[in-house]
Amino acid sequence: MSDELFRMEGICKSFPGVKALDNVSFSVNKGEVHGLVGENGAGKSTLMKIMTGVYHADEGEIFIDGKPAKVESTKKAHELGISIIFQELNLCPHLTVADNVFIGRPRMSGPLINDRDMHAEAKKILDELGIDLNSHTMVRSLSVAQQQMVEIAKAISYDSRILVLDEPTATLTEKEISQLFDIIRTLQKKGVGMVYISHRMEELSQICERVSVLRDGQYIGTRTLKEITMNELVNMIVGRALENKFPKYTRRIGDVALEARNIRRRDKFNPSRYKVNVSSLYVRHGEILGVAGLVGAGRTEIMRCIFGADEAESIELYIDGKRVNIRSPGQAITNKVGYVTEDRKRDGLALRLDVLYNINMAHLRPLSKFGFLNDKAGADNAEDYRQKLRIKTPSLRQMTENLSGGNQQKVVLAKWLCNDVRVLIIDEPTRGIDVGAKFEVYELLNRLSDAGVAIIMISSELPEILGMSDRVTVIYEGMVNGELDAKKTTQEEILYLAAGYNLLEDKQALPRNAPAKGGVSV
Amino acid sequence: MSNLLTGNPLKFSNKGQAGAFSNLGVATKKAMLSGAALVLLYGSFAILNPLFLAPANQINLLQQIVTYSIIGYGLTFCLICGGTDLSAGASMALSGIMVVWMLQVGVPLWIAIIIAMCMGVLTGIFNGFTIEILGVVPFIATLGTQWVYRGVANVLIDGNPIYTRDIPSKAVQDQFYLLGGGRTSFWLPYSVIITAVYGVILAVLLSKTKVGRQIYACGSNLEAAKLSGINAVGTRMFAYCVSGFSAALCGILVSSRLSSAQPTAGQGYELEAIAAAVLGGVSNNGGEGSILNAMIGALIMGVLRNGLNLFRVNSFWQQAVTGLILVAACAAEARRHRRSA
Numbered sequence: 049m050s051d052e053l054f055r056m057e058g059i060c061k062s063f064p065g066v067k068a069l070d071n072v073s074f075s076v077n078k079g080e081v082h083g084l085v086g087e088n089g090a091g092k093s094t095l096m097k098i099m100t101g102v103y104h105a106d107e108g109e110i111f112i113d114g115k116p117a118k119v120e121s122t123k124k125a126h127e128l129g130i131s132i133i134f135q136e137l138n139l140c141p142h143l144t145v146a147d148n149v150f151i152g153r154p155r156m157s158g159p160l161i162n163d164r165d166m167h168a169e170a171k172k173i174l175d176e177l178g179i180d181l182n183s184h185t186m187v188r189s190l191s192v193a194q195q196q197m198v199e200i201a202k203a204i205s206y207d208s209r210i211l212v213l214d215e216p217t218a219t220l221t222e223k224e225i226s227q228l229f230d231i232i233r234t235l236q237k238k239g240v241g242m243v244y245i246s247h248r249m250e251e252l253s254q255i256c257e258r259v260s261v262l263r264d265g266q267y268i269g270t271r272t273l274k275e276i277t278m279n280e281l282v283n284m285i286v287g288r289a290l291e292n293k294f295p296k297y298t299r300r301i302g303d304v305a306l307e308a309r310n311i312r313r314r315d316k317f318n319p320s321r322y323k324v325n326v327s328s329l330y331v332r333h334g335e336i337l338g339v340a341g342l343v344g345a346g347r348t349e350i351m352r353c354i355f356g357a358d359e360a361e362s363i364e365l366y367i368d369g370k371r372v373n374i375r376s377p378g379q380a381i382t383n384k385v386g387y388v389t390e391d392r393k394r395d396g397l398a399l400r401l402d403v404l405y406n407i408n409m410a411h412l413r414p415l416s417k418f419g420f421l422n423d424k425a426g427a428d429n430a431e432d433y434r435q436k437l438r439i440k441t442p443s444l445r446q447m448t449e450n451l452s453g454g455n456q457q458k459v460v461l462a463k464w465l466c467n468d469v470r471v472l473i474i475d476e477p478t479r480g481i482d483v484g485a486k487f488e489v490y491e492l493l494n495r496l497s498d499a500g501v502a503i504i505m506i507s508s509e510l511p512e513i514l515g516m517s518d519r520v521t522v523i524y525e526g527m528v529n530g531e532l533d534a535k536k537t538t539q540e541e542i543l544y545l546a547a548g549y550n551l552l553e554d555k556q557a558l559p560r561n562a563p564a565k566g567g568v569s570v
Numbered sequence: 571m572s573n574l575l576t577g578n579p580l581k582f583s584n585k586g587q588a589g590a591f592s593n594l595g596v597a598t599k600k601a602m603l604s605g606a607a608l609v610l611l612y613g614s615f616a617i618l619n620p621l622f623l624a625p626a627n628q629i630n631l632l633q634q635i636v637t638y639s640i641i642g643y644g645l646t647f648c649l650i651c652g653g654t655d656l657s658a659g660a661s662m663a664l665s666g667i668m669v670v671w672m673l674q675v676g677v678p679l680w681i682a683i684i685i686a687m688c689m690g691v692l693t694g695i696f697n698g699f700t701i702e703i704l705g706v707v708p709f710i711a712t713l714g715t716q717w718v719y720r721g722v723a724n725v726l727i728d729g730n731p732i733y734t735r736d737i738p739s740k741a742v743q744d745q746f747y748l749l750g751g752g753r754t755s756f757w758l759p760y761s762v763i764i765t766a767v768y769g770v771i772l773a774v775l776l777s778k779t780k781v782g783r784q785i786y787a788c789g790s791n792l793e794a795a796k797l798s799g800i801n802a803v804g805t806r807m808f809a810y811c812v813s814g815f816s817a818a819l820c821g822i823l824v825s826s827r828l829s830s831a832q833p834t835a836g837q838g839y840e841l842e843a844i845a846a847a848v849l850g851g852v853s854n855n856g857g858e859g860s861i862l863n864a865m866i867g868a869l870i871m872g873v874l875r876n877g878l879n880l881f882r883v884n885s886f887w888q889q890a891v892t893g894l895i896l897v898a899a900c901a902a903e904a905r906r907h908r909r910s911a
Contacts, residue, residue, distance in 0.1 A: 123799060138797050140790035142596075142857035143783070151787055152798035160778045186596075 051078035052114065053241040054099075054130075054210050059108035061094055068094045069105075072267040074260055076210060076241035081232060083252040083259035083273070084245045085285055087510070090262040092245050096212050099243075100132045101125035112210075131203035132212040137195050141188035146170035148187050149202045173201050177231050192317050193224035200231060204240075211235065212243045217251060218344050219317055229255055247342045249278055249547050263287050279540070286510070286539045294515030295487065297494045301518065302333030305502035306385065306471045309364040311353050313526075324349045324360065324526045331471065331502040336493060338517025338534060339506040340542050346526035347506045348390060351473045355380045355387040367471070381410060386464030388457075390475035390506070396460045397448050404430045404444040407462045433462035437492060454485020461492060472496065475506045490516060510539040524548050597858045600851025604866045611870060615877040622880055625757065632762045633827070635872035637820055637836075639765050641843040642850075642864040643772050644816030647809040649847060650776070652789035652856030653701065653708035655813040657716035658843065659836035661693040664723040666821030666831040669746075671726055673737045679745055683822060690818020693719055694811035701810070702803045716840075723833040731832035734825075750826030761823045768819065772812070773861035785809055789856030845896035846871040854900055855907050871895075 055075040061068045069091045076082050086092050097103040099110075101119040110117050112128055119125050125132075139148045146167045147154070155166040170183040179197045187195060196216060203211055213232075217225045232242065232255055244256055252259055253273055261268040261284040268284050307330040315323040324346050331337040341347045353360040356374040365372050367383055374380045380387070389396045397406055407430040408415055415426045430444050437458045441451055448459055457477065464472060477493065478486040493516065497503055507513050513520055517534040522545035530545040615622045641658050648655045665686040672682035693715070700711040737743045752760045776782040784805040787795040796802050817836075825831035844854070850867025852859030871892075878888050 122797065126799075138791065138794035140787045140794055140857065142790040143786055147783060147787075151783075151795070152800050154780055154783055156780065160774070161780060161783060188596075 051080075052076075053078045053080075053112070055111040055114075056095075056099065056105075057109050057111070059095065059098060059105045061098060061103060061106050067265055069098075069265045070267075072108075072262065072265070074267070074270075076243060078241055079236045079239045080258065081236060081242045081244050081256045083256035084243055084262070085247070085252065085259060085281070086262035086268075087285060087508075090285075091265040092262055093214070094265075095262065096132060096214065096243065096245065099125075099210075100130055100212060126206050126208075129207055129209040130212070131206060131208040131210070133196065133199045133203065133214065133216060135215050135218055137192070137199055139187050139195055139198060141186070143187060144183065145174075145181055145185050145187060145190075145198050145201075146183040148198055149173065149183075149205050151202070170201070170205075173205055176234075177201060177204065178234055179231065191224070193220050193227065196220075196228065197231065200235075204235075208240065210241050210243075212245070214245045215247070215344075216244075217246065217248065219315065221318070221321060225251070247547060249281065249549075253278075261285055282540050282543050286543060294512075295491050295494055299334050299336070299494075299497050299518060301335045302500060303368070304330050304366075305333045305335075305368060306331050306354075306504075307366040308354050309366075311350060311363045312361040313349060313353055313358060314361060322526050324353055326350055326523075326526070326528055329354075329521065329528065331504050333470075333500045333502050334497050335519065336497055336503045336505055336517045338513040338520040339504060339523060340508075340510065340513050340520055341523035341546050343508060345523045345546065347523045348475055349526070350523065351387065351475060351504065351506065355385060355473060357387070381467055384468060384470040386467060386469035386472045388460050388464060388472065388474040388477065390479065392456055392460050397456060399449040400447060402445045402447055403434070403439065403441050403451070403459055406448050406459050407433055407444075407466065410463050411466045429466055430462075433466055437462050437465075438488070452485065453481040454488060457481060457485070457489055458492070461489075465496075469501060471502045471504070473504045473506075476508065477505060478507075478509070478512065510542055513542065514539065522546050597851050597853075597860050597863055601860065601863050601866055604850050604863070604870060608866055608870050608873065611873050611877070615873065615880070619877070619880050622877060627876065627880070629753075629757055629759065631872055631876045633759050634876060635868050636759075636761045636765045636823060637839060638843055638846045638868035638871050639865060640768060640816050640820040640823070641836075641839050642847045642868050643769060643861055644813030645840065645843050646847050646852050646859055646861060646864040647772075647776065647785060647812040648708070649844070649852050649854055650789045650856060650859050651785040651806050651809040652792065653806060653809065654712065654844065654854070655697060655810060656709065656712040656840050657693060657697060657719055658813055658817040658840040659838060660716035660719035660723070661690055661814050661817035662821035662824070662836040662839060663831075663833055664693065664719045664821070665690050665818035666825035666835055667723045667726055667732065667833065669822050670732050670734055670737075670825050670831040673734070673742060673746060674732065676738060679742055686822055687815060687818045690814040690816070690821070691811050692814070693817070694814025695807065697814065698807035698810040702806055720833060727831075727833065729833060731830050734829040746826050747829060748826075750823040751829075761827065764819075764823065768816075769861055769865055772816075775812075776861060781805060781808055786857060789858075791857075841896060842871060842892060843868075845892060845899060848899040848903060849895065853907075854903055 053076050057073045059069050059072045072091070072095060074095065084092050094103065098105045099119065101122045101124050104120065110119055117128060119128060119130065140151065143151070149170045150166055155162045155169060167183045174181055174183065177200065179201060181194060181197065187198060190198065216228060220228065235242065244252070246252060256273055258270055258272050259281065260270040261281070263285065268287070271281070307328070308326065309328050311324050311326045312322055313324040315321040329350070339347050349358065352358040353363055354365065354374070356376045356379055365374055372383050374383060374385070377387070393399060398409065404427060408426045411429070412421065415422055415429060427444065433439070434441065434444065439458045439462065440455050448456055451459065477489055481489065493503060493505070505516060514534055514537070520532040520534050520537060520542060521528055522530045522532065522542055524546060525548070529548065529550065532541060621627060641662065644658060645655055668689050669682050669686040672685060673679065697712055697715050700706050700715060701708050734743050734746060737746070748760060750761050754760065776785065784795065784800050787798070787800055788802050788805050792802060821836065824835060846867035847859065847864045848854050848867070849870055850865065851863035852867070875888060878891070
């Protein structure tokens with residue numbers, strides 16, 4: 049390890065109730081691109097935030113050029129030459145490229161800004177990196193990929209020697225990615241060490257020498273990519289066997305309850321791509337359809353289109369075989385489709401209002417006469433669901449804010465159940481819920497499916513997908529990249545599909561962002 | 571010069587800028603658009619009413635524009651950095667009263683003016699404190715502070731107007747009148763010259779200095795600005811101070827021209843100034859705009875007011891029209907914003 053630039057040793061970090069990182073070590077050499085992989089919540093972001101001074105490690109040491117260093121703030125990180133490029137870009141859209149590169153420390157001559165020097169210097173940096181951009185262009189008129197390049201130029205203008213790229217290709221097209229890789233290679237030649245976080249195996253093998261794996265906050269190992277097969281890598285990422293934490297259940301599956309065809313919606317940030325491009329998706333009565341995929345693959349966006357929360361360019365919906373039009377959440381509710389959102393605190397609950405109000409929120413019409421609410425009926429209805437779902441609350445007048453995560457989730461479920469939904473879309477049903485409450489939510493889902501409700505369950509937790517679903521649909525880049533039988537498949541198979549490989553084509557990479565017409569379905 | 575005024579930090583090298591228009595800032599494009607609207611409006615009034623082009627009316631027109639322009643400049647700073655200042659009118663009344671009141675008790679002219687200006691900066695600091703330190707949203711904060719300033723103004727002079735004729739020295743009376751009411755030998759009012767010079771100074775400040783660029787950065791993407799080590803609190807405080815200072819300058823000029831000051835002066839001027847600025851192309855969503863935009867906007871508002879007066883349109887209707895223009899300008903802006911988002 050002669051050229052070691054940066055090393056972290058024995059890093060531990062706890063958040064209240066969670067050990068986010070446990071004795072993690074990680075190093076980057078000069079001119080190296082070091083891949084960092086792991087499932088969602090494995091601790092990659094936390095590690096990078098410690099590296100760039102956003103968080104402080106509870107234990108462990110950081111060495112730069114072999115000498116111990118303290119990174120106590122983002123400013124200090126800048127001074128030490130460490131920069132991070134987040135997935136969410138941090139640029140000022142109304143300013144020019146040069147202004148953004150030198151933001152915070154423009155080139156001055158006396159009290160005035162020297163635009164000429166600043167643009168010349170920006171041009172020099174852009175040229176060195178081989179970035180073909182005019183320094184006078186307003187950042188708002190650039191594509192996401194170009195903006196990312198501005199971010200890189202900005203990092204280089206700080207003389208960064210260590211650059212962290214957090215899923216840089218998540219929203220880029222094939223061509224843009226190869227441009228990015230060219231820039232990364234130029235940086236490599238200049239001796240910049242880079243950490244490359246990505247879920248995409250094919251990219252890792254293209255540009256990384258070594259890859260480190262994190263799982264559940266544990267450091268699993270570092271391997272040279274030439275010496276490891278994709279299979280081994282996926283095994284390292286997934287690790288443990290499926291634990292037995294799901295209620296055993298056999299379901300009675302009926303006819304198709306909801307079918308969606310030809311759902312298309314363009315990417316807000318990159319209108320030349322489809323964010324959602326699904327040719328067909330269906331769920332049957334009494335069935336749980338697991339929807340797997342990487343974060344940002346478009347799972348939530350698909351569901352929002354089906355529920356009418358987002359406008360789709362095209363969509364055909366059939367409920368019980370009949371063509372329906374759903375253009376707004378209101379129409380979805382009329383058609384007995386319910387949607388439990390991923391972030392229940394943001395868009396699932398009125399936190400400052402009581403349990404009673406929240407349960408009845410989407411159910412006001414049946415509870416009222418001539419536009420006036422019948423308080424007695426409302427209280428009865430809420431009490432009914434409190435008992436049915438065993439919501440633990442001191443009273444129906446308790447603010448939902450004060451309930452535990454599991455009980456909040458039950459309130460959201462109650463809200464939809466009293467509408468007598470026939471199709472329930474549920475996004476990350478157990479996020480932020482403790483283990484005991486998880487089991488209860490699972491039981492609840494089972495009871496619902498027993499009553500003939502068709503359930504679409506999005507989840508990033510593979511054990512949950514395997515443990516709860518009957519069928520698994522894997523989404524990749526807004527498309528259905530395969531459907532699996534939950535009883536027969538494995539986490540590895542799902543991960544392969546989620547990363548864009550196709551099982552049937554003998555694990556060969558799919559063409560990225562296949563042409564707009566016709567999604568890939570298996 | 572035009573570049574300087576547009577405040578767009580771009581400076582074109584002459585070669586290889588064929589598609590330069592696509593590179594132009596939105597604010598510059600909007601300045602062209604509203605500039606064209608101004609010419610159209612001016613032209614049609616000139617054709618429709620021969621009185622419009624009369625020298626006396628033209629001078630009158632320019633003098634009317636002084637208030638919109640100066641308050642508008644200050645508001646442009648606030649709008650670009652993502653805030654707003656509804657207290658500008660009240661702050662203007664307060665400074666106007668301060669200066670006349672001090673002259674009445676015998677404070678020397680220049681010292682009275684400087685103190686009144688400092689008062690304006692102080693209102694800016696107080697606004698900034700309420701917004702940045704106490705964390706009140708700009709709209710509500712300045713809605714509240716305008717009552718503070720107007721209240722203090724009322725207290726100072728017991729709610730009644732005060733007049734410059736009560737200033738003990740006749741010489742000071744005349745000198746003070748020159749500022750807002752005096753004219754050069756070309757009939758050009760001093761106040762118009764002051765407005766123009768002040769505009770150029772602010773344009774340089776906004777487009778050519780570090781703090782100016784930081785104001786754009788804060789309004790464009792606050793998070794990015796902070797992460798880049800910009801002192802966002804200080805930068806935005808500065809913008810509110812510019813607004814307070816401008817309001818004070820305007821207050822002094824107006825009380826000079828009217829030879830009096832009253833606590834109700836400047837009511838609604840802040841809204842007219844916002845309307846003017848947005849009409850001229852300053853974004854009420856922050857991040858874009860320039861002093862040139864504010865100037866053009868003020869000219870449009872001034873020409874419109876003047877023209878409507880010549881056609882004897884009821885002033886209440888003019889008020890309604892101003893309100894409609896403000897809403898329409900903001901709606902157009904919002905529509906554009908939605909589309910680009």
